[in-house]
Amino acid sequence: MKQQIFKNPLDELFDIQEETGDFMEEYRQIPASAVVPVAPVEEKDADDIATDARINEVYDLALDAYKQQTAMVEIIDPKFAARNAEVAANFLNIALNAATSKAKIKTDRKRATAFNPAAVKQGNTTNNVIVASQEDVLRMLDNEIKKD
DSSP: OOOOOOOOHHHHHTTOOSOOOOTTGGGOOOOGGGOOOOOOOOOOOHHHHHHHHHHHHHHHHHHHHHHHHHHHHHHSOHHHHHHHHHHHHHHHHHHHHHHHHHHHHHHHHHHHHSOOHHHHTTTOOOOOOOOOOHHHHHHHHHHHHHHO
């Protein structure tokens, strides 16, 4: 599809003979393949790595204990099977809590590293107060212009 050449309506009004041409020539769209989204970089310090390792360990141990308890339900006396199933459910709940806390830590870290322009200015107080009349301000500006 051929792009139309822009014809300015003022050309006719002011009797201008030449057309302005393609006014969008300078503003061609960038191809989508050239635009690469920048993924946020997650910075983990030693405490974050240690916390992740502890949460993973709790998760793995809880799942192993759950599997052992469910295996014991089939072996032991039926009157104790219900209690073993409760214990297995508790271990599964511990594993779920570990996975949830790991996800919460990850989202909190993303939220903390997000750009916050208000956080840049924290702790800095700037009080630019001038007590002067309009004439005084204009006089000061005039003196500054004369200096330059």
